[in-house]
Amino acid sequence: MPKKNKRIKKHYTILLPSVSAVVFLLLLFFIFWQGGAVPKHDIYVSSENPKQGETILIKINGKYSGLSGYFDNEKLNFFRNGEYSDWSALLGIDATHQPGKYKILVSVLGEKMEKKILVLSGDFSSVKMAITKELKDKGYTGEKIISNIKNNDNPALNEVLAKFTPKANFNSPFSFPLENMRKSGLDFGEFVSTGNNQIQHFGVDLGAVTGTEVHAANDGKIVLAKNLSNYGKTIIIDHGLGIFSMYLHLDAFMASLNQDVKKAQVIGLSGNSGLSTAPHLHFSIRDNGTRIDPLLFIKTSEKTGENFNLASIANSLLKILK
Ligand SMILES: [Zn+2]
Incomplete structure (x- = not known):
């Protein structure tokens, strides 16, 4: 019995480093794959049912040069807080915008995406x-x-x-x-x-x-x-x-x-x-051009500083390694 235990122990000591090496490589692959040359895109919105006068943050993960987007024929103006940041757009819903269902349409590297949002009444007094x-x-x-x-x-x-x-x-x-x-x-x-x-x-x-x-x-x-x-x-x-x-x-x-x-x-x-x-x-x-609640706008803009996804982590890593 003692002999067998020793053998198992020996087996594990060889296995453990290789397991962690594989996990590490997989993790690296996963992180860099998210932010790599063929990114998987998705539209993130800070709210799917904003009220009139609210501002939504729209984020698209990944690093690339060209993207365009629209909300109800209104062009979205994407920006980023640095070369390694994701693209953000602040979409103000005008105080007089008709409540109802709308689509946010974004096109990245020829890939078209859409996100449905529901604009609610501001119930202004x-x-x-x-x-x-x-x-x-x-x-x-x-x-x-x-x-x-x-x-x-x-x-x-x-x-x-x-x-x-x-x-x-x-x-x-x-x-x-x-x-x-x-x-x-x-x-x-x-x-x-x-x-x-x-x-x-x-x-x-x-x-x-x-x-x-x-x-x-x-x-x-x-x-x-x-x-x-x-x-x-x-x-x-x-x-x-x-x-x-x-x-x-x-x-x-x-x-x-x-x-x-x-x-x-x-x-x-x-x-x-x-x-x-x-x-x-x-x-x-x-x-x-939209008339929006300025305090809600500022609160939403604060979210542009946050990291939402692994692509951001990968970009941060790249920045450190550079
Ligand atoms: Zn006033």
Whole structure:
């Protein structure tokens, strides 16, 4: 018996290293095969049933040069946070996008893929806006508010928002514009009625006393720094790929038109300028023309920094080995 045990033990000592070597090789093969020249593609979406105003992260695993995609005839703008990162696209569902079933279509190296998503209603609430004495003293009436938007403020905004910068000015997720973030006033998507007119609020109102530092949500270029009729002192940053952030009712500008700014840089001080009854910061983000909840957009953009699959691990390994 002791003799037999010794033989078994000897057998195992030879076998163990070769087993681990095979496992190691298989693991390496599996990891590199995922990110290799013939990748197996798949569409990852952060949500399959987004509400109006939400942003979805779309990720395609693998490393290659060309890919294109569409959502309901809207072109997707793919980007990556470095040469070894997977391709991501942030898809904003406009606050007014018709709820229902849609397809995300992506084409990679001639391979076509699709993902079904279901857009749900944002269930936005409605509020009445009283024209206070303070607003009347500032010259605002129900009709004046609407005509300001139509004839002055929105044309000024639309002129800069229509321009598309084909490359990303940023290489990291977006961040919040205030150090202390709290909602105060109108929420995203709320319908506001003044007399016979109704407008939808395409941003969030954040609590901030006059003079609070307002930070850039990401790297970009200032494409508007102007005092508008309703929106007051307004800054718009172009982050590239059709993504813009907007800061309204400022008290002062701390950056100027055409200036390149970095994420978290102070670009202005919050205030009460324009159509505003109390000091606050109105913050909006537009993604490829869509009006979206800016806070949900930032939360979704944070996910672009995560690794979702083995291809990312393989790419990270390659980067270390390089
Ligand atoms: Zn607002």
